[in-house]
Amino acid sequence: MSQINIWWIRRDIRLNDNQTLHAALEGAEYLVPLFIIEPELMAEAALKRRAFLLSSLAELDQQLRKRGSQLIIRQGPARKAFQSLSEDLEDMAIYSHEDFSPFARHRDEEIKVNFNLKFSQGVVLRHPTSVLKNDGDPYVVFTPYKNTWYEKPLPTPADILPAPGRLPPLPEGLKTDSLPEADAPAGFPGTEEEARNRLSSFIENEIEKYQSRRDRMDLEGTSQLSPYLRFGLISPREAFAKAQVARIQAKGDQKRSEISTWMDELVWREFYTAILYHFPRVMDGPFREDYKDIRWRYAPEDLQAWQAGQTGFPIVDACMRQLLNTGWMHNRGRMIVASFLTKDLLINWQKGESWFMANLIDGDPAANNGGWQWSAGTGTDAAPYFRIFNPVLQGQKHDPDGEYIARWVPELSELPVKYRHEPWKMSQEEGKSRNFKLGKDYPQRLVDHKFARQRTLDAYKSARSG
Ligand SMILES: Cc1cc2nc3c(=O)[nH]c(=O)nc-3n(C[C@H](O)[C@H](O)[C@H](O)COP(=O)(O)OP(=O)(O)OC[C@H]3O[C@@H](n4cnc5c(N)ncnc54)[C@H](O)[C@@H]3O)c2cc1C
Incomplete structure (x- = not known):
């Protein structure tokens, strides 16, 4: 039987450094790059966030077409979308990035009951269960969390996976729903190229002054990468790897410390992801x-x-x-x-x-x-x-x-x-x-x-x- 692999895209709208895509390509005769429009998430999304997501997906579709593939859109909820897909595609395996919000975990548990869903990592650099106290409990204070987080080696540019060239075809006759139009411009261009340019230009011009300028609201002293990290137009691994190169090359302790402060912000992102993973109750009330x-x-x-x-x-x-x-x-x-x-x-x-x-x-x-x-x-x-x-x-x-x-x-x-x-x-x-x-x-x-x-x-x- 032919191997049909589904790349279920969620928070990894990118071709570069995408562990899920690479896993899905292994042995795939057919590849289905799939995005499911979840009504529950769409209803809650800010207009700008929705516009950013939709424009990023439209751009990804362009990039996929250049490589002999195409984005397949289906309406959610995910369980229904996979049921209908499985009627057309008998032997499918689903590859996706593990996501950690209560909504995502619940949805994925449900999918796993009936389908072959395999996870890769990439939403954060370190899985929430991989940075724990000696007794196995999760950290609830940032500094000791951060210290343990940094004990493992940081990625290097050699770890960054290249975007694939040509992609395997779609199974014949597979239909796609259309991608909705954004209601308003997002303001932030939704392309991988933009994400990578922002990172490079921030590293070139700002990162060595980050600590000193990041609080100045009249200046542009921060990277403005947050929407790109949010939807995975760039991987945290790439951000860490490139910042680490800058830190190694920086001249003097002051500059190194400015760069470390920026990397620590990325660690805050990991910390809060871990807090939500270990204490999902924070969505409903105070942690304390x-x-x-x-x-x-x-x-x-x-x-x-x-x-x-x-x-x-x-x-x-x-x-x-x-x-x-x-x-x-x-x-x-x-x-x-x-x-x-x-x-x-x-x-x-x-x-x-x-x-x-x-x-x-x-x-x-x-x-x-x-x-x-x-x-x-x-x-x-x-x-x-x-x-x-x-x-x-x-x-x-x-x-x-x-x-x-x-x-x-x-x-x-x-x-x-x-x-x-x-x-x-x-x-x-x-x-x-x-x-x-x-x-x-x-x-x-x-x-x-x-x-x-x-x-x-x-x-x-x-x-x-x-
Ligand atoms: C009340 C409040 C609500 C916030 N809500 C969000 C949110 O919904 N989404 C979001 O991405 N950030 C949120 N932040 C964190 C932070 O304000 C933004 O990540 C940051 O302003 C984004 O700008 P930047 O990309 O230029 O950040 P930079 O200063 O360049 O930092 C680089 C990246 O690190 C991450 N980061 C930075 N600071 C934090 C932080 N304190 N917590 C977690 N991650 C961080 C972001 O991904 C950011 O893009 C919130 C902060 C506060 C105080």
Whole structure:
């Protein structure tokens, strides 16, 4: 019987360094590059994320056609798609990347009951069960996790698998559904070439300054690779291998340390994936159960103002408007707005988590949940509850000239820098001379930070003692 191998594409939309594709090619007489459109995931996906996914798949299809193949699209749920495929293809083996979210694990368990599903690795570099404490328990604190993570050798460029040339044909007569059109442009070009160019240009121009510039919101000091890693247009192995080469070649401890900081960010990604794998309950509530009874405020209007970038705190509003416009937000911004929602507005972090998932182009359940629980102080290795960002100081420090604010909150762009951060400090007279009125041209602050800070300290304390 002819060997039909299915390459079930999920978070590995790439031809380069794809372990699953290589495994699926072994002995394959026919290869079916398959993407299943899961209604459940599509319904939840942010417009930009959906657009990025669809444009990346369209590009992959082009690349496959150049190699004598084609992308096959089927409508989910996966179980149904495979049932219908198996009616056409008698002897099929399914190859896929192991994925670690509760949704993916549940789906894959179901598929394994009836089909021959074989996993390769590649969503992260180290499997969640391969970085454990001596007693076999998972780590819940980042630094010791990271130390153990680095004990194993890092990949080198020689480990990166090349994209295959010609591919085996599709079985005759196999039909494909059509790929839906994206509703809006994604903003980030969905091609492997773009992912690899971004990585190269970041390594060439930025990585040696990463630690010093990554928090500056007015600069482009980070790689902006997150959507590409999210959907696997580039492998984490390639990112680690190339960063490691840069670290070996860097001159001086300072530069090496800047590069290490970037690699550590990739390890955070692995850490949060492992946390979600070992503690799937974090999707439903705080990791630290002593915080399950925090009395969050029910404040739909405040939540809406936060979502719309209308809180009256310029740095918060700039970040939230960047998210609405581009689907992406700077990491420092994510921390600022998450702290603001949970600690200034005392609104449950889960509301922010789901707003981010509904809007982020790189929305990833593990990193997003980890980031929110870190910010709310309820997570594994979280910011302590009493560390409450002052949104004005954060803005002044990380956007010193107010340029980021001016870009995203244009109604403040004509004001002198000090007022861009604190428009309420402008006298009425000065406002008049600048034709600017607080409350009309830009909202009044939703809360008084000092008051809000105390309210949060009290709420967290009473949750712990209650
Ligand atoms: C509240 C909150 C929510 C977040 N939600 C997400 C999310 O849904 N998806 C997501 O990919 N990241 C998320 N992050 C992490 C981080 O903000 C983004 O990964 C980063 O801003 C992406 O920009 P970059 O590619 O330029 O990152 P770089 O600074 O260039 O970092 C390189 C890569 O490392 C990974 N990374 C960096 N920081 C983190 C981190 N703290 N946790 C996990 N991975 C990290 C990303 O894959 C990133 O692309 C969140 C952070 C917070 C505080």
